[in-house]
Amino acid sequence: MASLDPLRRLAMEQARSRVLAVGAAVSLAWLVLVGLFALFGPEGEGQGAAGWLTWLVGVILPLALVWLAVWSARSLLSLRLEAEELRAMLARMQGEGVTAETMAxxxxxxxxxxxxxxxxxxxxxxxxxxxxxxxxxxxxxxxxxxxxxxxxxxxxxxxxxxxxxxxxxxxxxxxxxxxxxxxxxxxxxxxxxxxxxxxxxxxxxxxxxxxxxxxxxxxxxxxxxxxxxxxxxxxxxxxxxxxxxxxxxxxxxxxxxxxxxxxxxxxxxxxxxxxxxxxxxxxxxxxxxxxxxxxxxxxxxxxxxxxxxxxxxxx
Structure with a gap:
């Protein structure tokens, strides 16, 4: 069974790579912002363990959301590629079937x-x-x-x-x-x-x-x-x-x-x-x-x- 055009498959793989690159860039930008805030923001004297825990969650949670979105987007692209392959295969089989049934x-x-x-x-x-x-x-x-x-x-x-x-x-x-x-x-x-x-x-x-x-x-x-x-x-x-x-x-x-x-x-x-x-x-x-x-x-x-x-x- 033939698959999709190699160029289309390559384009899909490039799209998945771009999603990964965007996720890495957004994560890096967020970490830079966190670092700047830690350096130049108001000092957190007397925050205690609860304060540090809240600060840590505030740093990690956006990163988790970013990579959840990256994973979802890459999975969606993979499923879309598989669905297009299936549609192409069905269309090809239909074309072959019309010819065969016309003869038979x-x-x-x-x-x-x-x-x-x-x-x-x-x-x-x-x-x-x-x-x-x-x-x-x-x-x-x-x-x-x-x-x-x-x-x-x-x-x-x-x-x-x-x-x-x-x-x-x-x-x-x-x-x-x-x-x-x-x-x-x-x-x-x-x-x-x-x-x-x-x-x-x-x-x-x-x-x-x-x-x-x-x-x-x-x-x-x-x-x-x-x-x-x-x-x-x-x-x-x-x-x-x-x-x-x-x-x-x-x-x-x-x-x-x-x-x-x-x-x-x-x-x-x-x-x-x-x-x-x-x-x-x-x-x-x-x-x-x-x-x-x-x-x-x-x-x-x-x-x-x-x-x-x-x-x-x-x-």
Missing amino acids: EPRPAASAPLPAARRGAVPPAPRVAADARQASLALDSPPTTELTPAELFHALNFPDGPEDREAIRCLRLALADPGMARLIRAAQDVVTLLAGQGVYMDELAVPEADPVLWRRFAEGARGEAVAELAVIRDEAALASAGAMLHGDEVFRDVAHHFLRHFDRLMSRKVQDSDPQLLAALAETRSGRAFILLAQATGMLGRAGAEADGSQGAGG
Whole structure:
């Protein structure tokens, strides 16, 4: 993974050095002022131990505040550099993904009938098998270095901010794999578009579901057979997601693209993982978006008009 331009990194390091130099200069100036005051100021006869203690605190406290500010500024610059590297990496991966998906998926609208396409079993949707070019891209192949369950959880949950170093590390590992990178980008797009309509994944209550049901779902069960996985009861969120699926063609394509890739991940993981992992992945921000959209499209037995239309097209 390429990092930022060396010139930008050098500029950031120079900025951190300047902060250090400013802190040293301010400290030196303060000590000079203290020395002048001690030499030419009024004599402190009879101050006693309390007076000297107060004087010492008055000298040291400003120095402590100066170096606390220096440390904070240098840490902030480091976090900003890391955040810019992550944004640059995501932008590069998005650019590569657009090119690859243009080659491999020339008709994204044809993927709308998702529930019927996956009703059979674990293998990907038939259109994937019919397109020989997709096989060469290895969209569904596992990463060269498989992520641990904890790393996969953090990557799908996204970092909470620049200070969430562990999640950033896991996200970088996930983006190094082309298949996972497509899933991560699709999840980010869905979460961002939903947030634009006031639907936030952190605010969705997702009660714990039976891991056995997630195994059943990953093995191909759909509709009423896994209806107990439809645990989101936020009617406003469900209505917003349904309205976006019906009225926004761009969101509909992005949503089905995301559903397809998350479904493939679950199908792949069910073959070599404990069902508890599947249940844990469903609790991430990406997993909550998946449950919300799966309910809105009828994959979990809560069929609406969108699901009916998808099943009719798939039949």
